[in-house]
Structure formats: C-alpha cells, structure tokens
Amino acid sequence: MQHVRYLRYVDAVARTGSIRKAAERLNVVSSAVNRRILDLEAEIGTALFERLPRGVRLTPAGELFVAYLRRALADVDRVQSEIEDLEGLRRGVVRIAAIEGLATHFLPAVIHDFQREHPKVAFSTVICGRDEVVARVKRFEADLGLVFNPAPDADLRYLAEIEQRLCAFVPEDHSLAGRRSVRLSECVEYPLAVPDRSLGGRALLDAFLSKRSLRLEPSLESNSYELMRHFVMRTGGVYFQISMGAPPPGERSGLVAIPLEERGLASGKLVLCAERSRTLPVAAAMVVEDMRATLESLVS
Amino acid sequence: MQHVRYLRYVDAVARTGSIRKAAERLNVVSSAVNRRILDLEAEIGTALFERLPRGVRLTPAGELFVAYLRRALADVDRVQSEIEDLEGLRRGVVRIAAIEGLATHFLPAVIHDFQREHPKVAFSTVICGRDEVVARVKRFEADLGLVFNPAPDADLRYLAEIEQRLCAFVPEDHSLAGRRSVRLSECVEYPLAVPDRSLGGRALLDAFLSKRSLRLEPSLESNSYELMRHFVMRTGGVYFQISMGAPPPGERSGLVAIPLEERGLASGKLVLCAERSRTLPVAAAMVVEDMRATLESLVS
DNA sequence: TATGAGTGATGCCGAAACGGCATCACATCA
DNA sequence: TGATGTGATGCCGTTTCGGCATCACTCATA
Known part of the structure; x- marks a missing residue:
C-alpha cells in the first residue's frame, strides 16, 4: 500500500x-x-x-x-x-502441483471450466513427479496436489480420491486399437515404452511383474508421457498410463486407451490433497469442489 | 501525519x-x-x-x-x-550511573526536586565504581555519568565539574567533631576506614602518602561508604570521602565532615559527563541543567 | 414529461512532491 | 595524509496531486 x-x-x-x-x-x-x-x-x-x-x-x-x-x-x-x-471468488491465484498424466486433458478442462465462471482467478500449475508434488504441498508452495498413490503422510489431507487402473495406450490405427481389454503378454510383441519410477503407474507394474515370469524389455523408459506418446505414434508401440490420461470420450487425439486385464494387477488411487493444517483461500476451496465433482463423474 | x-x-x-x-x-x-x-x-x-x-x-x-x-x-x-x-518532559526515563558517594544526599535530592516538577519522568540510576560508570556511559547504557577524577577519555564529554577535597568523616560526638579542619596525623589515633581503589578518593590519599613518611594502618578498607559509615559510628573511628558525601547544612545524619588540611594533598574533580557523540533526550538535558545549578551552588 | 438538483467520474493542466544525479561536509581509518 | 563511508543538500526532470470545468446518470418535483 x-x-x-x-x-x-x-x-x-x-x-x-x-x-x-x-x-x-x-x-x-x-x-x-x-x-x-x-x-x-x-x-x-x-x-x-x-x-x-x-x-x-x-x-x-x-x-x-x-x-x-x-x-x-x-x-x-x-x-x-x-x-x-x-x-477470493473473484480474484486470486490457485497454485496446483500435479503429476504429468493430468496435464493433457483433466487439468486443462478443470481450469478452463472454472475460469469460465471466475475469469479473474488465475492458476499457477506445476507439473512434476509424485514426490515433488507432495513436497510442494507440504512447503506451502502449492495449495493443491494431484498425485497417484502417494505414500501415507500425516502432513497431507486427502480431499478426494478415485480408483485408477493401468491402461495400454496405442495409436488409433494399431492392431490392438479396437480391443475392450488387453493382456500384458499381448503388448510385449510391440515396442514398449514404460514410465520410470517418478510416475505413479510404474509401482503397479513392478508389483505385478515381480510375481510373474513375464519380463518386459522396454524400448523406452521415461518420466515424460509426452515423449512416450510420440514414441508410440512413431513406432506403432505401446505405453502404459493410468486411465485418467486418456482423452475424454468424443475427443480424438490419435491414441486410444485399452484397460489392462490381468489377474493380480492392482489398481491405484488418484488423490487430490492439501497440507493438513492449511485453510485454503476461497478460490482454491471452490476449485476443490469442482475437481471433486469432475473426479466423481469419472467413476460413474 | x-x-x-x-x-x-x-x-x-x-x-x-x-x-x-x-x-x-x-x-x-x-x-x-x-x-x-x-x-x-x-x-x-x-x-x-x-x-x-x-x-x-x-x-x-x-x-x-x-x-x-x-x-x-x-x-x-x-x-x-x-x-x-x-x-515535552511529560514522560521519559533518565538513566544515570554514579559513584557511591553521591547516593546518600546529592542524587536523591536532585531526583526528588526534578520529579516535583516533572512527575512522569522516571530515573534509572546505577551506583557503581568509577570505571563501571565510565563504561556504562560509553556503552550508552547510561545517559549521564557522575564520577570522581575519571581518566582522560576522548569518548566522554564533560558537562560540569567541581573541585572536591577529601574530608574526614567522624561521628557527631567524636572528639574531632568540632574542628574546622584536621590533619591526617591526628586521624591515625583512631580506628581508620579507607576507600579502596574503586572509590575516587583513594588515589588522592595514595598520591599524598607516597611523598610522606606517615603510614596509614586502616582497620577497614572497603568499596562501600555505607559500611564505613556504620563502622565509624560503632567504633568512634574516622573514614575519608570527598566533601560531596557530606549531608547538606541543616541536615543531621549522625556524622560530620571535617576538611583534611595537608600541604601537598591534592583535591580532585567531580565530573558530570555523557558520551561525546550523544544527543541527550530532552528530559536528560534538563536534568543536566538542574545538576549543574546544584553543583555550582556547592562551590559558592 | 421536462427540468433542476445532486451525485460520482473524467479531461486538462498548473502546483506540489518525489526521486535521481552530483556534490559537499564531516568523521574515521590505515 | 589520502581514501572511504556517512548523511545532507542543490538542481532538475518525473510523477502525483488537487482545482476547475464538464459529463453522465438518477431522482424528485412541478
């Protein structure tokens, strides 16, 4: 002043x-x-x-x-x-830290919808690995975190959670593209791109494979879904990501997501969280409500 | 504003x-x-x-x-x-560091007189030895210092000074009590209490005695005039202090001060001082004026 | 219904306040 | 003694402020 x-x-x-x-x-x-x-x-x-x-x-x-x-x-x-x-409803900055899998469809859609009603609310959104999301929330550098399967942490408050299965993502014209589900053993026939440990789905894959004789020989391991996306578009290969990463029905992105159907392959939870002691600014609290609604609509 | x-x-x-x-x-x-x-x-x-x-x-x-x-x-x-x-002198704290000899009559009187006109001005007064007075003034822990014969010091500014002779203090009913002056050799007949080196008059005594064959055998050496006072009241002895320590005329304290009359016995200066670069708060500046007036009235 | 009154907002511009650059006066230190 | 660091000050261009005049709008009244 x-x-x-x-x-x-x-x-x-x-x-x-x-x-x-x-x-x-x-x-x-x-x-x-x-x-x-x-x-x-x-x-x-x-x-x-x-x-x-x-x-x-x-x-x-x-x-x-x-x-x-x-x-x-x-x-x-x-x-x-x-x-x-x-x-706060009419202005403010909402700071979000999220894993990469949400950057393509989910987050842009939520932000866009929210700003249609609250045009003066800005978003500062950092896309990073799972551990960094948690750290930013705990350091008050992010109001909200969106993370897959976080480790239990007393400093975090869960605001919403949904189950997420792993999917195989392939080009639209891929021979597996019309399938309703697919097995891992079917995927190994193609060039594989797998998430590294900073991405949430990797732990689910590892847990499953540790109990199977099947071995994956990935052509690519990366912390970037964007890279993996372009890899499979170019090679006709397959990469794995949680279902949240799939385009909404009706939208075409050149890729399709096919649920992995394997007995013993666990699913995980996508979690919307905040720092436990935090009183959220009004705008961020409203964003939470919007995200909850969107996440709940995805399971019904 | x-x-x-x-x-x-x-x-x-x-x-x-x-x-x-x-x-x-x-x-x-x-x-x-x-x-x-x-x-x-x-x-x-x-x-x-x-x-x-x-x-x-x-x-x-x-x-x-x-x-x-x-x-x-x-x-x-x-x-x-x-x-x-x-x-406006309606509030404030004046911080004084002074030697002990001023604690009985001079300082209480100055403070009391000043506060009669400025009741909200408080005094914080530390009684300590000569070196500590100087240190406190230099450390800005005291606005004003009252000290006897300080060593020359570029950091001090003298605001007022008066000559002070050494006196022999005896009980009112002492055999020397009615004298107009007294010699040291007359005093040695009685139990003697002498100031230690932290009190100002000691240096004057030492300087005098170093050029004389007379030796003092004090029964008591102390840094506390209060102790020495009670000692002579109890023993009918003699102690030495600058004349400032004597009660004002008309006041009875059970003791009388008799000026020491000795050729070659130097007198010293009682100094009111402040830290050289210091701009005094208004209240302290006024106290200086009052003290000056009081000190000047003591030499006339 | 037209008009006058009252209101906050705005254009224009001269006055006042502000900050930047350069310099001064003084004290301190090596 | 010269270099350095400090707060104070002159000069001046830039920014902010307030005064005058006017605009746009609403409301009340004749």
Whole structure:
C-alpha cells in the first residue's frame, strides 16, 4: 500500500542503522530516503534518529515511532489478506502441483471450466513427479496436489480420491486399437515404452511383474508421457498410463486407451490433497469442489 | 501525519456517505477525494464503496478497510501524543550511573526536586565504581555519568565539574567533631576506614602518602561508604570521602565532615559527563541543567 | 414529461512532491 | 595524509496531486 510506503523507508533505516544501506534494500537512492526521513522528522517536530559518523541510531522518540509503524505494517498486511479472502471468488491465484498424466486433458478442462465462471482467478500449475508434488504441498508452495498413490503422510489431507487402473495406450490405427481389454503378454510383441519410477503407474507394474515370469524389455523408459506418446505414434508401440490420461470420450487425439486385464494387477488411487493444517483461500476451496465433482463423474 | 492523509479521506467518505460531503469537510474538491478513493480501490483490487445515485455505501471489503483505518488513525494519534509527552518532559526515563558517594544526599535530592516538577519522568540510576560508570556511559547504557577524577577519555564529554577535597568523616560526638579542619596525623589515633581503589578518593590519599613518611594502618578498607559509615559510628573511628558525601547544612545524619588540611594533598574533580557523540533526550538535558545549578551552588 | 438538483467520474493542466544525479561536509581509518 | 563511508543538500526532470470545468446518470418535483 502506497500510504505506508514511507513507513517502510523508516523501518529499513531503523533495521540497518544506515540511510544508504536502507536505500539499497529499498532500491531507491539514499537522498530520497534521507529526505523522507527529514520530512517526517520535520512533521513530527523531533528527531527520530541521532546522526552518528557511521550511520544513525533511533532516539527515544524514534523508538516509539518504530513501534507504531511495525504495528501499522502488520495490520495493513492483515487487512489486505482479509480483503483478498473475502474477494477470493473473484480474484486470486490457485497454485496446483500435479503429476504429468493430468496435464493433457483433466487439468486443462478443470481450469478452463472454472475460469469460465471466475475469469479473474488465475492458476499457477506445476507439473512434476509424485514426490515433488507432495513436497510442494507440504512447503506451502502449492495449495493443491494431484498425485497417484502417494505414500501415507500425516502432513497431507486427502480431499478426494478415485480408483485408477493401468491402461495400454496405442495409436488409433494399431492392431490392438479396437480391443475392450488387453493382456500384458499381448503388448510385449510391440515396442514398449514404460514410465520410470517418478510416475505413479510404474509401482503397479513392478508389483505385478515381480510375481510373474513375464519380463518386459522396454524400448523406452521415461518420466515424460509426452515423449512416450510420440514414441508410440512413431513406432506403432505401446505405453502404459493410468486411465485418467486418456482423452475424454468424443475427443480424438490419435491414441486410444485399452484397460489392462490381468489377474493380480492392482489398481491405484488418484488423490487430490492439501497440507493438513492449511485453510485454503476461497478460490482454491471452490476449485476443490469442482475437481471433486469432475473426479466423481469419472467413476460413474 | 501525511502518510495517513488518504485514510482520513476514506474515513470522511464512509462517515458522510458522500464524496462531495466528505470533500467539503476536508476542504478539498470532490474530484480529489474521488480520485484518491478510486486509486486506493485500484490498488487493493476491489471496490470499497458501492456507488448509489445519492452517494456511496461501504462494501464488505470497505467495512474491513475502514475498521483497519480507524485502528491506524487512533494509533497514530496515540504515538504522536506519546512523542509529544516525551519531548515535552511529560514522560521519559533518565538513566544515570554514579559513584557511591553521591547516593546518600546529592542524587536523591536532585531526583526528588526534578520529579516535583516533572512527575512522569522516571530515573534509572546505577551506583557503581568509577570505571563501571565510565563504561556504562560509553556503552550508552547510561545517559549521564557522575564520577570522581575519571581518566582522560576522548569518548566522554564533560558537562560540569567541581573541585572536591577529601574530608574526614567522624561521628557527631567524636572528639574531632568540632574542628574546622584536621590533619591526617591526628586521624591515625583512631580506628581508620579507607576507600579502596574503586572509590575516587583513594588515589588522592595514595598520591599524598607516597611523598610522606606517615603510614596509614586502616582497620577497614572497603568499596562501600555505607559500611564505613556504620563502622565509624560503632567504633568512634574516622573514614575519608570527598566533601560531596557530606549531608547538606541543616541536615543531621549522625556524622560530620571535617576538611583534611595537608600541604601537598591534592583535591580532585567531580565530573558530570555523557558520551561525546550523544544527543541527550530532552528530559536528560534538563536534568543536566538542574545538576549543574546544584553543583555550582556547592562551590559558592 | 421536462427540468433542476445532486451525485460520482473524467479531461486538462498548473502546483506540489518525489526521486535521481552530483556534490559537499564531516568523521574515521590505515 | 589520502581514501572511504556517512548523511545532507542543490538542481532538475518525473510523477502525483488537487482545482476547475464538464459529463453522465438518477431522482424528485412541478
């Protein structure tokens, strides 16, 4: 707030004990800071700082004034935050960290739908691996996390969860494309691309394969579904991803998702989570409701 | 205060429910008030007032902001008043470090007289040895120091000085009590208590004795005049202190001070000092004037 | 229904405040 | 003694502010 701008000048001088050092911190020239100080002292009628050869020191009057300005600065921050919360529906930034599998269809759709009704709400969305999603939520760098099969964590609060099966993704014109389901053993005939350990589906594959004699010899292992997508489009191969990564019905993307049908192949959960102690800003809370509704519609 | 000027604009608008009426009250044109309101709303990112055909009304966000600005305006009024009190001698703390010899009569009297006229001015007074007095002044832990014969020190500024002779202090009913002056050789007949090196008069005694064949065999050596006082009251002995330690004329304390009359016995200076670069708070500066006057009256 | 009054918003522009650059005066230190 | 660091100050271009005039809209009244 502009009306407290010069209070910030005085605060910086009090903290650094030097007009020049404070000016550096504030990214203005020292003469400007000096003049504001002198103007304020003239207005108050007394020196707020004693001038020493190597800087300045607060006078008793200065101590009183600095105590005041620190109360005022804290209070203005608080009221600004309160106003933002109140207005949260109409403006704000919702920060999301999500695994890559949601970047193509789910997240863009949710964001787009939400912004149709709340055009001033912005999204800051980071796509990263499972562990990084959790870390960002815990560090308050993301309001919301979308992650597949997170490890149990007392710092996380689950806001929504849905079951997700692994699917084989192939080009539309692939010989497996019309199947209602497919077995892993059928897929190994083709060039394979598999997710690395940072992607959620890999753990499900590993758990299954550890109990089978079947061995996968992937042509590609990657943390990028985009890479794997282009790989199979080019090679007529197969990659694996949770069903959430599939395009919504009616949309064509050149790829089809076929559920893997294997006894003993576990499914996992896609989780929408937040930091446990967190009170979400209003906009983020509304986004949660929208996402819940969308996720629930996917299981019915 | 200028920095809260626009808060006063908003306050007036909220109170009157009209930009034009507020402008009248503030003695500015309504366009100026209107623009400050609009600028603030742009800065905050939301309307503080709903615009009605016949004026304005606070929004919920505006209610929050007005609650804030009223707290801020009350607080700035209060701190201004506190600063005025401080500068107007209506409040403040004067910090003094002094040698023990002044604790009995001089300091209590000066403090008492000063507080009769300035009851809200408090004193924080530390009684300590000569070196500690100087250290406290230099460390800005004391505004003023009262010390006997300090070593020359570039960091100290002398505000007042008076000559002080050594006196022999004896009980009122002592055989030396009626004398106008006394020699050291007369005192050695009685039990002697002498100051230790932390007290100012000791250096004068030592300097004198180093050029004489007379040897003192003190029964007591101490850094506490109170102890020495009670010692001589109990034993009918003699102790030595600068004349400042004597009760003012007309006051009876059970002891009398008799000036030591010895050729070659130097006198010393009692010094009122401050840290050289220090600008004293107003209250302390006034105390200096009072002390000067009192000290000067003691030499005339 | 037309008109006058009251309201907040806006264009234009001169006045006031501000910050940047350069320099000064002083104290400190090696 | 010269270099360095500090707050203060002159000059001036830039930004912000307030005053004057006007606009757009609503409401009340004749």
